[in-house]
Amino acid sequence: MTEPATTTLTEPALRTAPKVLLHDHLDGGLRPGTVLELADACGYRLPAGTEPELARWFRDSADSGSLERYLETFAHTVAVMQTPDGLERVARECVLDLAADGVVYAEVRFAPEQHLERGLDLDSVVEHVLEGFRSGESAVEASGAQPIRVRLLLTAMRHAARSREIAELTVRFRDRGVVGFDIAGAEAGYPPSRHLDAFEYMRAANAHFTIHAGEAFGLPSIHEAIAFCGTDRLGHGVRIVDDITVAEDGTATLGLLANYVRDKRIPLELCPSSNVQTGAVDTLERHPFDLLARLRFRVTVNTDNRLMSDTTMSKEMMRLVETFGYGWSDLERFTINAMKSAFLPFDQRLELIDNVIKPGYAVLIG
């Protein structure tokens, strides 16, 4: 009897591996062609007129080294997501694109408050996105491909003052596909504690949330998100590395906060390419992903913004494989980390781990 062979770890093979995505912005993942068509339909002027030019414009402009400048590019995607058709189409295509990349479970987020420019209200904005998700999930199912489940997180913009309202919106839709709440936007000057009442409301409702923290600002932001706000997960959280000292012989010493994050198994939604673009880290080689993974933090791999980073889950994983030499078992561990950290009920998380993720990687590992 010969042993079943291990599948060579290439990007096409990686696309067949079951993947779990916890940090992906709906308004950061549009197809360039869709941005062009929707802009045409609503008379919106874009900075480029063809698909390849527009794709390059988003990637190059996002490559700014600053979160604030990176975020400026979202004006153009948000502008074309102001109508029922625009929202449904973008949500449906998001599901199709993630499924085609082998994602089996995703939590996709966006900020409803940014989609009220053409007369929609908060509830109907959320309904249209959920309708697009359902339509995408059904199309994947009907095609006979590996099914995908996509859930929604509602984001409040941290510079604005609508977080309590968005938290209430999240709870109102909790039985209809919305599984959590988040805050995003420029981090410096807008600490998580500014939105404390929204987080207290969520906790009182036994509802889940994550906070973008430790991306463009350091440890104080992470500390507030955990100690004052009680976040379930950290969006990025990459600056936790500032609380870890590595000696010349490689021995790592963790500070109080880093220890707490690790002890409590607080999931880190790491987004390697995005972190390089916003300047949160200098290069992928210097990304603390590997240090954190080796220290057994609960690391997860995420896309953040597929359009701005010209990326997919398979590409993000492949970049990590090329940079840090990971194998299938490492990728399986990161995927199980993500599934364990999802805001889906426990029995459904377990079912996906046992019936989809483990069997999927078993075939590849051989």
Ligand SMILES: O=c1[nH]cnc2c1ncn2[C@@H]1O[C@H](CO)[C@@H](O)[C@H]1O
């Ligand atoms: O990496 C990020 N850090 C902080 N905010 C972000 C990031 N990516 C996107 N957004 C912000 O979240 C809003 C809702 O999806 C986007 O419009 C963008 O402003």
Ligand SMILES: [Zn+2]
């Ligand atoms: Zn993000």
